[in-house]
Amino acid sequence: MPSLVKKLISSFNPPDIRKFYKIHREIVHFMVRSAVKVNDGHFDKYVTAPDGHNIRVRIYPPRTIGNSTRLLVFYHGGGWVIDDIDRYHKVCRQLAEMTGSYVLSVDYRLAPEHKYPAGLDDCYEVTRLVFANAARYGIKKRNIILIGDSAGGNLAAAVSLRARDRHEFRVRRQILIYPATACEFGDDSPYLSMRQNGKGCLLTAERMRGYLDLYLNDISQKDDPYVSPIKAASLKGLPETLIITAENDPLRDEGEAFGKRLYNAGGNVRAFRIKNAYHGFFGTDLLRHPHAKEAVSIIMYFLRLTD
Incomplete structure (x- = not known):
């Protein structure tokens, strides 16, 4: 990271997320x-969970529908605590346009009001129902792809892992954008990028520890494989995976390490590191931000290659 950029970022000290999240x-x-509020073709639906609460989802058809039968199930980032489908509205609208896919964005419950595994349960239930009703909507199950950034990437990986373990449906493809996969955010983290980039960035190790404290009932849960997918006893039988990381991101190395473990378990994995990029670029503007545009180009390459 250029020293001047690091100094500028260091001068901004965000407050403790535990106190600031509201x-x-x-x-x-x-x-x-x-x-x-802009009428751009999207529409909201509600999924009723087994316990009776409603989960909002937002569906974005591509501008030119044609013969598109690809569906991206999108889980937003925000440390399991902040952001929602409104915050990611433009991103999902652009993603639908640029990939020619339907996008379904999941408004899962947030911590700390709803601790783990509430958010994961919502993501899983929506995804399970998408797979169960795929034929009804003319979508082949292979063309249902899970995608998420940061905490959303974590949730995508966890949904795939839980689906494998429960044998309720099979995810064929997933796209993980700078995902949290190990949740090792301490000063003694085994991941070099956490130690190198965990201070002096807008996303700091301290901030991530705050998110984790708000998300979990007890810090010991960070070793649960549905919280830290890289810690699963086995990563066999998981989807074909695209992993995109950012060079200056504290989460860079754990995302790439997850890809290596998947590959060593016999998985089909493609991993790309975007040079000079920082955490959070995917949540900006996919049409204008250079790193976001590069990420979408990689995603389109992956989709064409695996369709």
Whole structure:
């Protein structure tokens, strides 16, 4: 990381997320609410969970539907605590346009109001129902792809892992964008990128520890494989996987290590590291941000290669 950039970022000290998360949510809601009101073809639906609560999903058809039968099930980032489908509205709209796919964005429950595994349960239930009803909507199950960034990438990997373990449905493809896979955010982290980039960045190791504290009932749960997928006893039988990491991201090495473990378990894995990139670029503007555009190009390559 260039020293000047690091100094500029270091000068901004975000408050403790444990205390700030509600204010953050309010700020984001205020900033994005006008964009969501635009009638751009999207529509909301509600999925009823087994316990009776409703899970909102937002569906984005591609501009030119044609013969598109590909569906991207999208789980947003935000440390399991902040952000929602409104915050990622533009990203999902652009993703549908640029890939020519339907995108289904999941508004899963957030911590700390809903601790682990509530958010994962929502993501899993929506995905299970998508697979169960695929034929009804003319979608081949192979063309249902899980995708998420950061905590959303973590949830995508966890949904695939749980689906394998429960034998309820089989995920064929997943796209993990700078995912949290190990949740080793301490100063003694075995991952070099966490030690090198965990300070002086907008996403710090301290902030990630705050997210994890809010997400989990007890810190010992970080070793649960559905919290830290890399810690699963076996990674055999998991989907064909695309992993995209950012060079200056604290999460870079654990994302890439997850890819290596998948590969060593016999998985089909493609991993790309975007040079000079920082955590969070995918949540900006897919049409204009250079690193986001590069990521979408990689995603389109992966989709064409595996269709």
